[in-house]
Amino acid sequence: MRIEEFNILYAIHKLGISFSKELIAEKTGYGLSEIDGVIEVLKNKNWLDEDITDSGYAALDEYKVDNAIIMAAGFGLRSLPLSRYVPKGLYVVKGEVLIERQIRQLLEAGIKEIVVVVGYLKEQFKYLQDKYGVIIVENDDYYRYNNISSLYASKDYLKNSFICCSDNYFNVNIFEEYVYDSYYSCKYTKEYAEEYCVTKMEGDYIAEIHKGGSNAWYTIGEAYFSKSFSSIFLKYLESEYENSETKKMLWDDFHIRHIEELPLLLVKYDNTIVQEFDTVEDVAAFDPDFRKYQDRILESNANTAAKLPTIFVKYDDVERYNSAVTDQHSGRLHLNENTFGPSPKCMDVLKEIRVQDLYEYDMASKDFLVEEISKVFSIPEDDIYIHNGSAELIKSVFSITLERGDSILVSNPGWSYYASLAREKFCNVYYYDVLKDDYAYYMDVEDILKKAKQHQPKIIVITSPHNPTGCKIDGNVLEMIIKENPDSLVLLDEAYWGFSEENIDVRRLVETYTNIIISRTFSKYYGLANMRVGYGFCNSKVKHIFGLDLPLFRESTLSRRMAVAAMHEEIYYEDVTHKLNEIKTWFMDELNQLSGVRVFQSCSNFVAVKIENADMQKIREILKENGILIRLFEDKEEVIARITISEMEIMKRTVDIFKENL
Template sequence: MKKSDFDRLVKKWKEGTASAQEEESLLPYKADNAIIMAAGYSARCMPLSGVMPKGLFRIKGEIMIEREIEQLIAAGITEIVVITGFMAEKFQYLKDKYHVILVNNPDFHQYNNISSLYAAQKYMRNSYILCSDNYYEENIFQLYHYDSHYSCIYSEKYCDEYFVTETDPDGYITGIQRGGAGGWFTIGDAYFTENYSKKFVSLMNRDWAEEHTRNLLMDDFQIRYLDSLKMVKIERPGRSVMEFDTLEEIRQFDPEFDRFYYEHIDRNNAVIEIFTKYSGIQSYHSVPTEQLGGRLHLNENLFKPSPRCLEALRTMEMEDLYLYDLRRNDELMDVLSSSLEISASHIFIHNGSAEVIKSIFSILLRENDTVFIPEPGWSYYKSVADAKFAKCISYRVEEKGDAYRYSIEDLMDKAKRYHPRVIVITSPQMPTGCTIADEEIEKIIKSHPESVIMLDEAYWGYGDDSNRFEREMITKYSNVVITRTFSKFYGLANIRIGYGLCSYPLRRTIGLDLPLFRASGISRKIAIEAVRDTAYYRKMRELTNEIREWFTAELNAIEGVHAFQSASNFVFVRLENTDAEKVKAYMEENNILVRLFTDRDVLHLRITIAPKDIMKRVLFHLKHAIADSRGGKER
């Protein structure tokens, strides 16, 4: 049936003038059911989501999932499947009230929402695929559908949603990327035709043995097979479909929501009060991967650590496992002190630089303090500051010709207004790879005696390693702390050793938050050998820098590609007239993982430097990925 004929018959059916024969011709287009995913646990809506699933929240006098079910029934869709998991028993009453079919997802706690569709696959026909926590202001559901579709809402501002970047002349979605602005993003109702459902289920079952597949969102799985799983983009008005990520967003929409909240939460319970306080805080985490090769997304040292590190591991004895390290002398501290030519009284050791940073923030920050962080930059700083209820203010790291540079003017101007407790400077900067001049760092330190300047040198080692400037700063000023790690330059990411450099008074203060026992003695012995093997790391640095410069030049020879100068083991890349998300996906298909970053709403790639044979393969696939994204041949 042509679309025009379908539209005409549906119009007649709505008017009540369609004949029995015409209604029969519409049967293949009739929705068989709606499948509502309600298995998940909404951590950002704690503590309320700790006592009931989010779909059972009452908003403007109606339980969200009940409102959705009643809208479906009003549209003529009576077979409704609810997929449960977390607190599944809370949904049992829906069987009696609405005669829904309940399907339990036994894997809700370990896999993403595609596992809910896997659990309910036998019901997938002409089906709405919905979430229990979406709120539809008007009833958008229809009984008859010509094709598969996905609802979209327009956003002018940047948000971390799935943005439609391309559609073909027939309205089918042909391009989607995670994150965007000034465009349409998918949200709310998706509709699968029977043919679409069959394809989806077949592909899902084929890939189910892969751990990576089970950890996908439904949207990511659709993106993987966008050429086969075609959906029409349906543009809906701004507030027709809403999703509430936090309790505060619900309160803004429904001023009466607190009544419901306090019906279920004891406001006088001190434990609940703590849950409530931290409910909007998100912890930082890296995306899990089982892949061991092609990992160019984490800035691990892919040239590997000194062979002496592995030899140190082989010399371990049983005592290294079961005894606490209570020796008076700390050999790693002594070796670092000698290598850096910095007194041990200015050094503290921790379980990786992430923990160094967390201890600094934990000791120094109070509620409503201000932290300055570079933008673009590492989002970990904000997640740790948020947990202390400090406010983060970004200052600019800007593109200037063939490199990025710190906007000292922006930092100084904002500091006059906001009086930061902590100013974070990263050098070499992540993700841009730029550095900040020593004299500019000292200018910031001198100008802000009431702020602690945290100089994050996670990528120390690829440039000047004399430590002269660092020695001078920590002895001259009491308000500066330098953080370093063994994960990057030394290639020891999995032993979790980091350290800090600062004045003795600051070291003693931060030391109050250090672990009771020293970082792993096994890890420390390995780290000692890394520090001692200066010849190995000198050669490794020269090779890394040489390959980085070659790779940067090769990238800049590609039309529409701008790779910026870097002083670290990675390169930051801007792609013009290219879908960076598509490029990333293409690379993943070829077992190469790269990282996406956003700078001024433009997606960039960050690519770790590896041995030259790997980088040649990266370059080969990157050229093809860019050409494929542009819809043409490699240029």
């Protein structure tokens, strides 16, 4: 049967005995003369008389839809936490349960056999059997395989079949009782979309599909498999399903694998036909009342959620320290990264990678990174330890040193990570002052000594250069603090070591005192933040104690090789630091010329900026809108900006934004 014959015969079926050429034209889009010609052919074939004949229906029978298969087995990971309690197909959208709306539309179209493939929270779908007479098929593999497993579970029903997703919302009933050929419905996008986009056509059939595209038709909504299509699809599916790669596929990907043997017509939908919901936000954008529905579900399940074992109840009020999350890769002046980057020699390490570097543990008798640090800094190997980043190193020190009820002494303002770690151990946190004059911040040494005597802290944290102010502590002052607090561990956090001249005799301190531990990192000065290598120094007599909480195996061989390569490039890093300091001086001079602005002296790769009578939150948002990210911190009752020094182009743009908005 030709497509024109099918379309007109099916139009007559839908119109009934009262059909007319004009009504057929409305349904099919054909001209009256074309309709006359096709009707003549239908009559000659004895398929049409006053109405469709028995022979006509026999001819149509090949195209009659046998059933619809609705896939409803998935977890709905992107719709958490709601999908934890209700499967996506059972969401109530605009007053209707999503899957029920589809079922009713299918029944109205004359499709009586409806198969629902369930998996996650499968018991919630059981009522559909009694309410609508649907067939429930259980996909026991839903949690480990992709939706190709749902078609495999329902393979005995694949004939002339609609393939549907339970979480689609059809604004109009698109289902038909008879369908001429296999197809996939598509919508058009001008903007880039991470969807299955049609990239090549052969006539009206889809010839190529790729993930992601713009100015393209992309698959959405229902598909239709004819009996012949289903037969070929099943042949491939049954022969390939036991392959683990196949089981993890979406059915779309499996179709793409065999697209030459499995042609699908492209059926074009405008944006009003079907809605696809991936997230709760997608649903809420379509149905503003959906948020209320979500809140009701979450509230009603608040007491049924999995409860934590009582051993974890003590952590209910403990908040984890969180870093500033961003997907932005430029204008990142809020993380104090060395945006000038590491030495090119570090990249050369990747060229020398060996297979065994990936699968072998480094079990050598000596750590080559410890040996190199010992040579560079003239510190005995027994006084050196390595960790995967200085933050993790500091956490290990806290873990070994602190017990419930102990105290620590940290700076205010300062890095809140220290206090966060202490609270995880249920310890008290006390603060000493970091003060400022008109030009620079400085640590209040008298306050450190007074608070240490008053609170007897287990750990005194000194950050130098200090984050977030950029000031440093004098080596003699540091030694005085160590001497006067023999029962306190002094943690000297030198994460920003290298950006200014060294003024602490580290070797002498760790050789002389057992209550000092120093932490450093390759993240800042050496520009290897994502390699996660931290190191530090302490007296060999206590090193084995801190070693109890160090990682069992050494840090990544590649990361440590890059660290070694970086230490060999002294001239490169001196040049970078010189360039950074020149830009920092220029940036400070430019901002200090603005009324009410004070940029404080800094010994690091960032500066603290105070602006009189300004809404600092608003300034941060203006900078963010222009692609510049900065950090704010509280200093007593003032809000101060901390800005990382980057390439001149970025800093000039930052200055221009300040000038335009102050």
